[in-house]
Amino acid sequence: MVAWLSSARHPRLALVALAFIAFVGLGMPDGLLGVGWPSLRADFALPLDALGGLLAAGVAGYTTSSFFTGTLLARFGVGRMLALSCLLTGVALLGYTLVPLWWMVVALGVVAGLGAGAIDAGLNTYVAAHFGARLMQWLHASWGVGITSGPLLMTAGLALWQSWRVGYWTVGVFQLVLAVGFFLTLSLWEQPAPVPGGKKRLTDYQTPLGLALRQPAVWVSVALFVLYVGAETALGVWAYTLLTEARGVEPALAGVVTGSYWLMFTIGRVAAGVVAVRTGPDRLVRGGLIGALGGSALLLWNLAPIVNVLAIGLIGLAIAPIFPALMSGTAARVGDQFAAHTIGMQMAATGVGMALIPAGIGVLADRLSLELIPLGLLVVYAVLFGCYLLAMRLAASDQ
Secondary structure (H helix, E strand, O other): OHHHHHOOOOHHHHHHHHHHHHHHHHHHHHHHHHHHHHHHHHHOOOOHHHHHHHHHHHHHHHHHHHHOHHHHHHHHHHHHHHHHHHHHHHHHHHHHOOOOOHHHHHHHHHHHHHHHHHHHHHHHHHHHHHOOHHHHHHHHHHHHHHHHHHHHHHHHHHHHHOOOHHHHHHHHHHHHHHHHHHHHOHHHHHOOOOOHHHOOOHHHOOOOHHHHHOOHHHHHHHHHHHHHHHHHHHHHHHHHHHHHHHOOOOHHHHHHHHHHHHHHHHHHHHHHHHHHHHHOHHHHHHHHHHHHHHHHHHHHHOOOHHHHHHHHHHHHHHHOOHHHHHHHOHHHHHOHHHHHHHHHHHHHHHHHHHHHHHHHHHHHHHHOOOOHHHHHHHHHHHHHHHHHHHHHHHHHHHO
16 A cells, blocks of 8 residues: 555555545544543543643643744655644643643643644645645645544543543554555655646745734734634533533433534535635635524524534535635735745644634633524634735735
């Protein structure tokens, strides 16, 4: 198998396949936490908002490795960086199940974040530089496959073995297997895909980082990722708690519903990949945000249990193409010369959004009411839509 992947006949196919597998592995840990959190916090005797500590630890590692992706790629190359990142993530996830104290879990969260940030930013930069919008959508659909399986694995572990640890054991071992796979295929990542027409890749520009940091369009583009990833993660993390503790849904059904959020999310990204070239990133983003606002309003309405299920599925389907479309449209928003730096900053920003927005919503829900969760989503998506319109106006003014 390794010999086939390394052969000259299939270099592009092999690179795409390995990137997709890596994103499946990247998504799996993210899907575990929402379903596992009530059991995990019961084991460690934690308050509801203690989740913020683990999310903050993860974002510290994630943001650090994402921001220095360029340096890591130059030193290790893509293949080694992927292998080392999977190794770090696998060790951290297995460590969650072995340590006796909560502060140790939080410390391991930094390690998991370091691994996840490097693989996420590295592959996004690589795909943006070497492949098109369609493969970017399908790459992130692979992440959707991983994060869809996470709630189902955790639900199965809780139902069959009454333990949240089973889900983390399974995903930790998968990450270690991925690390071995990438170590065995290092040579593939030294064979870059050709660029049609001899155009520069985004990674070919030598624009100083300081110059990129002085561009308003760059910072607005970064803000888009803080808001989007924060909203996406918030529903994934808090849907199970909202359904079970505020709306009386049975735990097993709530786990399936949480999984359906990520399932619809994955289906949406596969479908978006089919139409991405014809539709274009801008229409995908605008349509997705309109759907997200409608789904959040429906979830806030809380008309009936089946409506809640439909609302969560609708949000997952609507937001599916937004992240990869925003990533593919980076150069159009900020210019080719600033795109590589902006992509790294955007990936670092996702870690900030992933920690701050779900944690902030959790604090408000703990202090006031769990019903603030859908209201918080509605507000964040509305602000995101406004920022996106501003980003496009800045892009138009620079042309």
